[in-house]
Amino acid sequence: DTGARLEAAVDNVIARYGDADFCILAGDLADLGHTAAYERLQRIIERMPIPVHITLGNHDDRSTFLDVFGAGHAADTGKVDKVIDSKGYRVIVLDSAEPGRVDGVLEAEQIDWLKARLAEAADRPVIVVLHHNANALHIASDDIRILEPDAFIEALKTHPDIRQVIAGHVHLTSTANYRGLQFTTLAGGHYSVGFNVDQPMAPFRRLTGPGQMAVIIGTEDRTTVLFEDFIDGNAEIALAPRKRAEDVEAA
Template sequence: MSLLKFVVLSDLHLGPPGVPVNGLDTGARLAQAVEVITRDHADAAFVLLAGDLADRGEVAAYHHLRDRIAPLPLPVYITLGNHDDRAAFLSVFGPDRDDPQGRVSQVIDAGGHRIVLLDTTEPGLVGGRLCQGRLDWLDRRLTEARDRPVIVVQHHHANPLSLPVDEIILENAEDYVAVLQRHPEVRQVIAGHVHLPSTSVWRGIPMTTLAGSHYSVTPHVPGVPGQQRQLEGPAQMAVVLATDEGVTVHFQDHSERHLTMAPGLFH
């Protein structure tokens, strides 16, 4: 039984070097993640970055990202989140990353699987949206892979989580899941954006979120009193193990602090 192993990082929220974001040194956190991946997962096939690479989309933040991930001994594939600026990102990483229909999306074929790294962002929106071009692009990429299992990695969550973050969910998730349902070999959708880990099955599709590398939030589901809290950690990556028989997602922390953050850090 062959095994495909890869790592997902999300919500890096980098600023320019030396500039804290919400009181946290996100550059140091990414350096920790690179160290952990190199130490524990150098045998992985690749690393995926699932958006919110920068906190405010500055060109300097993308230079910072490029420098921080350079030591990784693995290929790195990247898509965007709502905090990112597409033009600034492309100015650093190259205009060839912008597909005419898929935008900053791509496919990776490895270990008998197709991995779809999907750009769910729309300029001016905090929530996600997939234009018709990207829906058609996704449908074609899935049709090409009818003979193999598929895992989709993206920034925005599509499935309602009964959490405050549902206010900034993927807006046209119904259209999106209709595309996924036409392709029975979609085994997992992995998203960032929500700053906490979750697992769900929505409309028959297994869906997972990871906390990501910035602050985390408490699971403020209906019935929990008070306000949702922001926590310093854990800064978290997803380690994905995929075989012919199924997909397992492990959550590995690369920073283990869980202190409640002061509300004044958020504006």
């Protein structure tokens, strides 16, 4: 039940990150892009104590999303692209959804928009968030990543300080260096996907848990991504009181 899992994510934000600057939901907000699903999402995230920024994935329907959430979510590109300037950082959120396709597409117009937003950021650190991964991960879903990512990579390389490019889509936690840039995926709130390094293109296996979010901490000299499993995470180990050496000797 992805709704119940999202509720658990919201509970975790309320409990632990009520002072965060914002949260990004990086697409695949609905399974089939239905109005009722977006209305349900809207109700669930009403409880979020911090601003929520949204973009779309391959399961979404852009016009239905915009009908429910408001046309103001679309940029000049017509896509759900946005810029968040916060505490010396620029965060650029890109909509890689393409109707009728499972892989991701960034249109030429979006690449131009990205380059302009990067130029405005000058030498400020930048984090890019989008639904589809650009880098292959040696897994079966490599053929549904960003289609022809070269223009995207070249646009990113016009900026001197891209700290992270963060995606979802693959239901897998990964971090990679690809063409000199740092790419991260997180497992997200739904099922996870197993990998097989001996047969990377074998059909993927769906696995239970975790429900995972990433906590991003940006300072001037570093950008840290911490993965938090809010479902099927680690339980704390209860430690027995430490015995003093003299008690052990007396026993």
